[in-house]
Amino acid sequence: MDDATRTEIEAAAFRRLQQHLMQDRPDVQNIDLMNLAGFCRNCLSRWLQEAAAERGIAMSKDAARAAFYGMPYEDWKARHQTEASPEKQAAFEKAFAENVGKDGA
Template sequence: MPEIDEKTMVEIEAAAFRTLRDHLMNKRPDVQNIDMMNLAGFCRNCLSRWVQEAAGERGIEMSKEEARELFYGMPYDDWKAQSQTEASPEQQAAFEKAFAENVGKELKE
């Protein structure tokens, strides 16, 4: 692996994150969060939560809704109305299991 200084590595990782966000928001908005969670153990909401947690670790207070708006580029409810479909009972059951396994607690929303 090439020698990469810490600042450059952070820039590379940030660029990769921005590419992932762009891919999920612009190239594949059809992929439902519930399907991502059921298959991969994370979704767009997880990514926004990780943004919120990273901000908090740096002393920046950010609410869940603020983090979601930052990630989604709009209020979450607007994105949800525009892009989300109703989950089937099978998807919801799989989601509850995936959420518990990957987030580590019962679903509260």
Template sequence: MDDQTQLELEAAAFRRLRQHLMQDRTDVQNIDMMNLAGFCRNCLSRWYQEAANERGIDMTKDAARETFYGMTMDDWKANYQTDASAAQQETFKDAFAQNVGDKS
């Protein structure tokens, strides 16, 4: 497979993942993703923002998050986010420390 085809396939898979998280599985909570997989929509949006910034594209955290939520973070929380249990929050502390550290 040539490099351009690989790049296009990776981009297609990325777009499908974004659609899956943004439209198909709005019921999946970020805290569960972080606790189980070590990343969530916020991580994806941060990586997207970092990639843009590395290429000289000025992108804010909020603009990057809209790419993975399809709406503002406040709208997402109002429409889809549920309250996390004490156990989820405790597990999240460890998952966040291991996978994100002091980045926000």
């Protein structure tokens, strides 16, 4: 398989993951994704922002989130985010530190 075809296939898989998380399963909370898998929708939007930066394209955190979520992040939260239990919040702090880093980088 050539590099261009591999890139197209990877991009299609990413778009399918995005569709699954945004349209098919908006009920799955970011905190649950982070606690179980070590990443969430916000991580995916950050990776999008980082990929743009690697190519010299400036993209703000808000713009990256809007690109991934298909709407402003605050709108997504209002529509889909629920309150997390103290247990989930504690697990998130641990998962975030292990997978993202204490400084959020």
